[in-house]
Amino acid sequence: MMKYYKLTKNEKVLNHIIQWFDNQFQQPPVEKNVNTMVQMLTLAYLYEETRNPTYLPYLETWGDWLYHDMPRTNDGGIQHVNFRSQHYQQLWDDTLMMSVLPLTKIGLLLNKPEYIEEAKKQFLVHIKYLFDKETGLWYHGWTFEGNHNFAGALWGRGNSWITIAIPEFLELVDLPEKDAVREVLIDTLESQLEALEQCQNENGLWHTLLLDPKLLLSIFRPSARGMAYLPSGSFKFTKFSINNSIFCSISCLFILHTFLK
Numbered sequence: 001m002m003k004y005y006k007l008t009k010n011e012k013v014l015n016h017i018i019q020w021f022d023n024q025f026q027q028p029p030v031e032k033n034v035n036t037m038v039q040m041l042t043l044a045y046l047y048e049e050t051r052n053p054t055y056l057p058y059l060e061t062w063g064d065w066l067y068h069d070m071p072r073t074n075d076g077g078i079q080h081v082n083f084r085s086q087h088y089q090q091l092w093d094d095t096l097m098m099s100v101l102p103l104t105k106i107g108l109l110l111n112k113p114e115y116i117e118e119a120k121k122q123f124l125v126h127i128k129y130l131f132d133k134e135t136g137l138w139y140h141g142w143t144f145e146g147n148h149n150f151a152g153a154l155w156g157r158g159n160s161w162i163t164i165a166i167p168e169f170l171e172l173v174d175l176p177e178k179d180a181v182r183e184v185l186i187d188t189l190e191s192q193l194e195a196l197e198q199c200q201n202e203n204g205l206w207h208t209l210l211l212d213p214k215l216l217l218s219i220f221r222p223s224a225r226g227m228a229y230l231p232s233g234s235f236k237f238t239k240f241s242i243n244n245s246i247f248c249s250i251s252c253l254f255i256l257h258t259f260l261k
Contacts, residue, residue, distance in 0.1 A: 001013060001016070001017055001042075002017060002042050002045045002046065005017065005049075006045075014049070017042065017046060018046065018050070021043060021046065021055075024039075025054075025058075031083060032062065032065050032066075032070075033081045033082045033083060034070075034078065034080050034081055034082055034092075034094065034095050034098050034099045035082050035083070035094075035098050037062060037066060037098055037099040037102050037103075038097070038098040038099070038101075038102060039102075040058070040059060040062045040063070040102040040105075040106060041101055041102040041105055043055055043058060043059060044059055044102065044105040044106050044109050045105070047059060047109065048109060059106050059109065059110065060110065062102075062106070063102075063103060063106040063107070063110065063112065063115060066078075066099060066102075066103050067103065067112075067114065067115055067118055070099075071086065073089045073090065073091055073144055074089065074144045075125050075128070075129075076121065076125060077091045077122065077125040077126065077129070078091075078095050078099055078100070078122055079091075080092035080094065080095050080141070088145065089143055089144035089145050090141055090142065090143045090144075091125070091126055091129050091130060091141060091142045091143075092140060092141045092158075093126060093130050093138055093139075093140055093141070093158050093159075093161045093162055094140075094158070094161050095122070095126070096122065096123060096126055096161060096162065096165040096166075096169075097161045097164065097165040097168075100119050100122045100123065100165070100169070101119075101165060101168055101169060101172070103115050103118065103119050104116060104119040104169060104172050104173060105172060107119065108172065108173070116173060119169065119173075120173075120181045123166070123169065123181070123185060124181065124184065127184070127185075127188055129142040129149075130142055130149070131188060131191075131192075132149075132154065135154065135195050135211070136191035136192050136194060136195035137154045137159055137192060137195050137196070137199075137210055137211075138154070138158060138159050138162050138192065139152065139153070139154065139155075139158070140153065140155045140158035141158075153209055154209060154210045154211055155208070155209060155210070156206045156207065156208050156209065156210050157208075159192065159196070159210060162189070162192060163189070163192065163193070163196070166185050166188070166189045167189070169185070170182065170185060170186070195210075196210070199211055
């Protein structure tokens with residue numbers, strides 16, 4: 001919604017966002033975890049837009065908590081703690097979208113370069129354990145208790161978190177063209193998008209498990225909304241990649257067969 005406001009400058013949208021946060025601040029504090037951290041991304045953009053000083057303590061407190069106190073796995077990855085479970089020693093790709101992007105934006109906003117370095121590290125750690133070198137796709141999770149990727153499933157929505165998170169991060173931090181982390185992220189996402197093109201159905205969609213054609217296409221399932229990150233991220237990535245025609249085709253095929261029928 002904040003991105004929609006930035007595109008349209010529709011004051012009704014901005015006021016709706018402000019009112020939402022005002023209502024939340026009147027409630028008991030929400031538990032801090034990977035998923036609740038995502039609201040801080042919008043709040044950071046909202047502070048940037050309004051310069052409302054009442055927002056700063058929330059951004060400072062949540063950023064400090066994630067950087068210093070959020071449980072870590074082996075190799076320093078952010079443990080995927082949520083409402084239901086500590087998920088001890090587990091890495092999930094959702095974390096990059098839900099927590100690492102907010103940490104990045106807060107770091108830029110509050111001049112905390114250590115937050116940016118931590119965000120770069122988190123992307124590299126998650127690539128190390130979740131990127132499947134054989135297919136170019138991503139596993140949803142990894143556990144250090146047994147050292148495996150759970151069922152080894154290449155989940156569509158899990159991949160979608162990566163497809164949108166990497167270009168969003170690159171756009172935020174604007175790393176130099178030859179920066180090593182930037183090059184690793186670009187190469188990794190190019191591999192994923194090339195694989196996604198190969199398993200994209202002729203109607204523009206993907207199966208819930210990307211390499212299992214027996215399963216329903218995700219448009220028929222609740223995960224369809226998350227899967228929309230696949231074409232969205234591929235289109236956004238065109239500014240960082242020389243393979244623009246491939247990644248535009250992924251987006252266009254999805255749009256033509258999903259929204260223009």
